[in-house]
Amino acid sequence: MSDFLQTWINTFQIPLLLAGIVVLALAAHFILIKILERITRKVPVLFESTLVRRCREPLRWIIILVVFMAVMPVLKIPTDVYGTIMRILSSAFIAATAWFLIRVVFVIEDHILSKYDIAAKDNLDARKIHTQMQFLGRLANVLIALVALAIILMRFERVQELGTSILASAGIVGIVVGFAAQRTIGTLFAGMQIAWTQPIRIDDVVIVESEWGRIEEITLTYVVVKIWDQRRLVLPITYFVEKPFQNWTRVSSDILGTVFLHVDYTVPVQNVREELQRILEANSLWDRRVSALQVTGTTDRSVELRALMSANDASDAWTLRCEVREKLIDFIQKNYPDALPRVRAEIGHAARDDDAQGFLPG
Numbered sequence: 001m002s003d004f005l006q007t008w009i010n011t012f013q014i015p016l017l018l019a020g021i022v023v024l025a026l027a028a029h030f031i032l033i034k035i036l037e038r039i040t041r042k043v044p045v046l047f048e049s050t051l052v053r054r055c056r057e058p059l060r061w062i063i064i065l066v067v068f069m070a071v072m073p074v075l076k077i078p079t080d081v082y083g084t085i086m087r088i089l090s091s092a093f094i095a096a097t098a099w100f101l102i103r104v105v106f107v108i109e110d111h112i113l114s115k116y117d118i119a120a121k122d123n124l125d126a127r128k129i130h131t132q133m134q135f136l137g138r139l140a141n142v143l144i145a146l147v148a149l150a151i152i153l154m155r156f157e158r159v160q161e162l163g164t165s166i167l168a169s170a171g172i173v174g175i176v177v178g179f180a181a182q183r184t185i186g187t188l189f190a191g192m193q194i195a196w197t198q199p200i201r202i203d204d205v206v207i208v209e210s211e212w213g214r215i216e217e218i219t220l221t222y223v224v225v226k227i228w229d230q231r232r233l234v235l236p237i238t239y240f241v242e243k244p245f246q247n248w249t250r251v252s253s254d255i256l257g258t259v260f261l262h263v264d265y266t267v268p269v270q271n272v273r274e275e276l277q278r279i280l281e282a283n284s285l286w287d288r289r290v291s292a293l294q295v296t297g298t299t300d301r302s303v304e305l306r307a308l309m310s311a312n313d314a315s316d317a318w319t320l321r322c323e324v325r326e327k328l329i330d331f332i333q334k335n336y337p338d339a340l341p342r343v344r345a346e347i348g349h350a351a352r353d354d355d356a357q358g359f360l361p362g
Contacts, residue, residue: 025064032059054107058100065093091152098148102141109137127201127249131218134202135195138220190238191220200240200247205314207246208235212314248314256290257317259307259325263332267303267339269295275331276307276324285320287312302341 069089072082112133116126194200200223204215208225211233217224223240225233239245248255261272273293280286290310297304307324311317332339 022064025067026060028063028067032063054103054110055100058096058103061096062093062100065089065096069093087155091155094148094152098144101144105137105140105144109133127203128198130202131198131200132195134218135191135220139191142220187221187236187238190241191218194218194237194240199250201249204250205248207248208239209233254287254289254310254312255314255317257309257311257321259309259321259328260296261305261307261325261328261332262302262341263305264339264341265303267305267332267336269293269305271335272305272328272332276309276328279324279327280309283320283323285311285316285323287316301343 069086072086072089113130116129195218200206200215200218202215202218206213206215206225211225211227213225213227213233215223216226216232218237221237223235223237225235227233276293277291280291287310290308292308294306294308295303296306307328309317309320309324311320
């Protein structure tokens, strides 16, 4: 029985040891997470719960890999196999560390953005910070991933030899890479320019490609505009550097709205002006800055009236315009139906012309 047990232990020694390592690492990870949760509860300023939520998974793999690398020298493994395993473990450790650092960037971003509410009415500063942090966070994550990949590749001898041969012909390679990466570098600089000069910000109201929408996302290479009907317009980030567009919230979100009416010359303009004032005063969307009714054009058949009103933002202005247009039309229909646009025809002159033609000779 003892011989069987000894044989069983010798056969499954390494799997049992590896299972024990995993259990030990998971226990250490559990204890560390509990400590971090207790710290974040006592010091809520310290990144709140996002630290534990975002870093839980990479920390688990880092601890497992550290325990594995610490126990590896104890195991009786051939030298060549040992070197390969350690190289794989160390590469995995670098990747897990990069993963952890990327999550830390997100934690810092969450912590900073939590202080700036983009849903507030006066959100100019919040939109500025959200735009900069979104761009800088993605740039930092790309740099972390590139550095980690470079470190991992340089740990393999064949890659080092390849790197040496590339450096030997660096002049030609540099020219080729320069031409190939010209557009990519231009895109990156365009993103940096937008992040700091900020012609657009997160939640800005813009008119692009004849579409009205809000800036929903800004990445290193493209911008997502959420159109009013829930569609998404995806544009290269260079678009906002190279082409003109309208930004309705560049300085502030307040905006003027207009309503145009075409009515007959008999319309009492002053009465319509007074009705516009009553409509605006009864509407909570009007911010009480601007209200006016003006005759802005005439044709041979009608008069053009322009109602001007102000609102806190583009969304309120749109709703206010629709309500004012509807109520002004209703007011004119009920009180001055003859002032609606119409076409006049003077039949009397035509009849006299016909009579005159009947008396013409022959």
